[in-house]
Amino acid sequence: MKIGNREFQVTNAVHVMGILNVTPDSFSDGGKYAEPDKALFHVEEMIKDGADIIDVGGESTKPGSDYSLEAEKEIERVVPVIEQIKARFDIPVSLDTYHSKTARAGIAAGADMINDIWGLKFDPEMAGVIAETGVVCCLVHNRKEAVYQNYLKDIVLDMAASIHLAEQAGIANDKIILDPGIGFGKTYEQSLATIKGLEEFHMFGYPVLMGASRKSVIGTTLDLSVEDRVEGTIATSVIGVMKGCAFIRVHDVKENVRAIRMTEAILHAGK
Numbered sequence: 001m002k003i004g005n006r007e008f009q010v011t012n013a014v015h016v017m018g019i020l021n022v023t024p025d026s027f028s029d030g031g032k033y034a035e036p037d038k039a040l041f042h043v044e045e046m047i048k049d050g051a052d053i054i055d056v057g058g059e060s061t062k063p064g065s066d067y068s069l070e071a072e073k074e075i076e077r078v079v080p081v082i083e084q085i086k087a088r089f090d091i092p093v094s095l096d097t098y099h100s101k102t103a104r105a106g107i108a109a110g111a112d113m114i115n116d117i118w119g120l121k122f123d124p125e126m127a128g129v130i131a132e133t134g135v136v137c138c139l140v141h142n143r144k145e146a147v148y149q150n151y152l153k154d155i156v157l158d159m160a161a162s163i164h165l166a167e168q169a170g171i172a173n174d175k176i177i178l179d180p181g182i183g184f185g186k187t188y189e190q191s192l193a194t195i196k197g198l199e200e201f202h203m204f205g206y207p208v209l210m211g212a213s214r215k216s217v218i219g220t221t222l223d224l225s226v227e228d229r230v231e232g233t234i235a236t237s238v239i240g241v242m243k244g245c246a247f248i249r250v251h252d253v254k255e256n257v258r259a260i261r262m263t264e265a266i267l268h269a270g271k
Contacts, residue, residue, distance in 0.1 A: 001174055001207060003053065003136050004092035004112035010207040010246040012268070014260050017094065017249040018043075018051030019213065022077050023060050039081050040088065047091055050257035054089075055115055055249060056081055056106075057096035071101040078102065079109045086110035094138070100125035107133045117184060118142050119162030120169075127169035138177040138209055138247075139166065143185030151190055152197060155180065163204060177247060178204060182212040182236075191217040195236055198243035211249035212236040213256075234259045242267065 001008045008015055022039055043054055058077035059069040078095060085093055086109070094113040095106035100123045103114045107129070113136040120127045120139060130137045139162040141155055148154040159178060166176055180194050180201050195217075201208045212218065218232035219225065230252050237256045240248045241263040250256040 001136065001177075003094075005090075006052075006092055008052070008246070014241050014245060014264060015052040015247050016050060016253060016257050016260065017053040017055045017209070017211075017247055018046035018049075018253045019055050019057070019249060019251045020046070020081070021057045021060075022081050023058060036081060036084060040084055043085055043089060043091075046253045047089060049254035051091070051253045053092045053094055053113070053247070054085060055094040055096050056085070056111070058102070059097070071099040074099060074102045075105045079105055082106055082109040082111050094136075098122040098126065100129045103129050104133075107135055112136065113138065115179075116140060117181070119159070119181075120165040121162065127165050127171060130166075130175070131170040134172075134175070136175045136177065137166065137171060138179050139163065140179040140184060141181035146185050146187045146190060148190075151193065152200060155194070156200065156203070159201065159204065163206075173206070176206045177209050178206045179209040179211060179249075182210065183215040183217060188217055188220050191215070192221075195239055198240060198245060202244060207246035208244065209247035209249060210236070210240040210243075210245045212240075213250040213252070230255055238263045 058074040092112040095111040096115040098118045115138040117140045213233045214229045218229045
């Protein structure tokens with residue numbers, strides 16, 4: 001799979017996506033990287049620590065978010081950062097947005113990938129923008145409410161619907177990544193079940209991305225605040241490697257990269 005100017009092996013290899021939130025209210029690091037200089041310094045740190053992709057987000061999607069941020073404000077936050085990352089660093093950039101207007105502006109600024117937490121279902125124009133520009137997309141599973149008849153069956157059907165939207169719009173098969181959406185439209189127990197059943201999402205034949213970094217499923221399990229969830233996140237990353245994920249999205253790049261590489265070495269020993 002080609003993202004930006006880089007080729008990514010998506011079988012028997014794991015790539016790390018480093019999270020850059022340029023929001024004042026993100027659940028884990030709100031306001032910390034809202035200033036451009038701080039954001040770029042953090043990007044440099046993540047690259048040194050082993051990040052393969054930088055995922056830029058301009059709107060908080062923490063539990064309880066009302067998803068009311070105007071696209072213009074989101075664009076104002078993310079476009080200058082994307083432009084500067086692309087000017088200073090040779091690394092693919094993902095834009096975390098579900099607004100087609102933001103996606104178009106971000107792609108024009110240099111974004112190589114769109115990470116849509118609503119799997120193309122929020123904005124009817126999103127799939128067309130992605131198909132037209134030829135960037136990669138990550139389709140994240142989500143629901144407004146965590147109400148299911150048969151959880152794993154329903155989540156698979158939801159993902160199939162997102163894939164159908166992508167295919168109808170003309171998005172190429174080699175431009176699609178799936179994310180089961182840990183913490184999105186899911187109870188604590190459902191998020192745990194999703195991590196445990198990550199291998200189920202390989203049935204579609206697309207690379208799988210797992211993003212559980214610092215999320216409430218970790219905080220609830222370990223009774224820890226957001227800043228103390230590094231070890232819990234590492235545990236989910238190791239499970240992600242063992243379950244065949246091609247991409248893992250994290251805040252703490254250095255620690256997770258080390259754990260991922262060690263896990264890979266063990267799994268590949270003797271081959």
